[in-house]
Amino acid sequence: MSLAPIDFWFDFSSPYSYIASSWIDALAASHGRTVRRHAILLGATFQAAELKSPVSYPLKREYSLHDFARSARFHGLPYTPPPVFPIPSQNAARVFWWLAATQGGSETGSGAARWAHEGLRAVFTRGLALHEPAVLKAFAAEQGLDADAAETVWNDPVWKARLKQANDEAVASGVFGAPFFRIDGEPFWGNDRRPQMERWLTEGPF
Amino acid sequence: MSLAPIDFWFDFSSPYSYIASSWIDALAASHGRTVRRHAILLGATFQAAELKSPVSYPLKREYSLHDFARSARFHGLPYTPPPVFPIPSQNAARVFWWLAATQGGSETGSGAARWAHEGLRAVFTRGLALHEPAVLKAFAAEQGLDADAAETVWNDPVWKARLKQANDEAVASGVFGAPFFRIDGEPFWGNDRRPQMERWLTEGPF
Numbered sequence: 009m010s011l012a013p014i015d016f017w018f019d020f021s022s023p024y025s026y027i028a029s030s031w032i033d034a035l036a037a038s039h040g041r042t043v044r045r046h047a048i049l050l051g052a053t054f055q056a057a058e059l060k061s062p063v064s065y066p067l068k069r070e071y072s073l074h075d076f077a078r079s080a081r082f083h084g085l086p087y088t089p090p091p092v093f094p095i096p097s098q099n100a101a102r103v104f105w106w107l108a109a110t111q112g113g114s115e116t117g118s119g120a121a122r123w124a125h126e127g128l129r130a131v132f133t134r135g136l137a138l139h140e141p142a143v144l145k146a147f148a149a150e151q152g153l154d155a156d157a158a159e160t161v162w163n164d165p166v167w168k169a170r171l172k173q174a175n176d177e178a179v180a181s182g183v184f185g186a187p188f189f190r191i192d193g194e195p196f197w198g199n200d201r202r203p204q205m206e207r208w209l210t211e212g213p214f
Numbered sequence: 215m216s217l218a219p220i221d222f223w224f225d226f227s228s229p230y231s232y233i234a235s236s237w238i239d240a241l242a243a244s245h246g247r248t249v250r251r252h253a254i255l256l257g258a259t260f261q262a263a264e265l266k267s268p269v270s271y272p273l274k275r276e277y278s279l280h281d282f283a284r285s286a287r288f289h290g291l292p293y294t295p296p297p298v299f300p301i302p303s304q305n306a307a308r309v310f311w312w313l314a315a316t317q318g319g320s321e322t323g324s325g326a327a328r329w330a331h332e333g334l335r336a337v338f339t340r341g342l343a344l345h346e347p348a349v350l351k352a353f354a355a356e357q358g359l360d361a362d363a364a365e366t367v368w369n370d371p372v373w374k375a376r377l378k379q380a381n382d383e384a385v386a387s388g389v390f391g392a393p394f395f396r397i398d399g400e401p402f403w404g405n406d407r408r409p410q411m412e413r414w415l416t417e418g419p420f
Contacts, residue, residue: 057273067263067390071401081420082410184273195277200406204288214287 013044013115014205017178017188018124020097020138021090022050023076024199026128027083028187031202033116039209042116045124047101050094050186052175057184061094079199086133095139098171099162100127103148105170106161126151219250219321220411223384223394224330226303226344228256229282230405232334233289234393237408239322245415248322251330253307256300256392258381263390267300285405292339301345304377305368306333309354311376312367332357 014036018025036043054060062072073089080087104127108120115121130136130147137143141159148158161167178188182195189196189205194213196205207214220242224231242249260266268278279295286293310333314326321327336342336353343349347365354364367373384394388401395402395411400419402411413420 053273057271059271059274065263065265065390067259067385067388068265071388071390071403074401075403078410078420082413179273182273182277184271184277195280197277197281198406200404203409204284207288214284 011039011041012192013042015046015190016043017046017048017183017186018128019048019050019186020100020124020127020131021094022128022186023087023132024079025187026087026132027080027085028189028199028202029125029128030083030085032187032189033121035202035206035209036116041209043121045104045114045121046174046178047097047104047124047171048175048178048183048186049098049101049171051096052172053179053184053186056179059184063093080132088133088135090131090135090137092137092139095131095137097138098168099141099144100138101171101174102162102164102167103144103153103158105174106158106167109170123151123153217245217247218398219248221252221396222249223252223254223389223392224334225254225256225392226306226330226333226337227300228334228392229293229338230285231393232293232338233286233291234395234405234408235331235334236289236291238393238395239327241408241412241415242322247415249327251310251320251327252380252384253303253310253330253377254381254384254389254392255304255307255377257302258378259385259390259392262385265390269299286338294339294341296337296341296343298343298345301337301343303344304374305347305350306344307377307380308368308370308373309350309359309364311380312364312373315376329357329359 014032016032018029032043050061063069077087077089104120104123107123108114108118111119113120127138131138136147138147145155145159149155185197187199191205191208194208220238222238224235238249256267269275283293283295310326310329313329314320317325319326333344337344342353344353351361351365355361391403393405397411397414400414
């Protein structure tokens, strides 16, 4: 019997999602699972949960910017604070859903999963402003996609609607932030829930 | 040369502070340090940071209540959801500052540290409603304090002012939630920053 994939909701502008994207596939694989990624807009989940970005709050902002970088270092990852943060990530997210729909889903190893992983790396290691169409087109080409086709996708009502559906489904299932994970129905919010996820995968429910 | 204590800000109504209180003294001791506790009111830091309790937000509320209990189990601790939550914790906090001022500070081993640790345990393992004067008096007696003296303390403008000062100092130093720690100036927010704190204590800044 094959085990269900681990669901992983992320936003291309979420630093903790960048960090989580670096370890989730290996963690899943070591427990015989794949990862199924879901691109969402934190703006949508924040609105539903009446939250804002951690950098929108006094006091918490300064700590969060410090903790993003420190947490990346803790996980042995490069980190460059993006010059614009947070960025509107809907165009990159629409391309994700297009890839998922046309190239075999969004599980580990798929084109959508690679786009997600590399997109997060581009934002947080090279400061790529993926909200700028020219930058996103160049990044798409770098990733082996047809840049003009990608641009057509993110302007297409079909893929706008697909992303909206993903946001709605996330909210309906209780997702209010990112990274957010579900293992056999059990929710885990945050890069720092990795130890609990590891125990859950190893020993089952606790 | 003796190492500086680890500063630990908590609220008697904070479940993650209850969990952190179970491991912070041993972690500190294993690195030649003590812990210096600071009772604060999250209401004050939340106001300064424009935040609310995690259980005040839609979606996040349900997850948080689930995560409080799961995180306690993860750390091998008993956990009983308090019947009233969050509770106003100012009276217990004023007694803490009175003990700190009159019985030798709030470092590991002090009466104030014990009051803090046992108070959190009482709230989250026995559901004691420490905001009710009769309950708090009984708890004070159980802890070997003069219950009437404790009640006089929490009604005394001197100790009200001392708690307000603690809240103001916490906010001024960047504290916006609990548990919040500082190790040689480095801030760590949340029970889940334990792995980073452990590395910091072992290897120094990273």
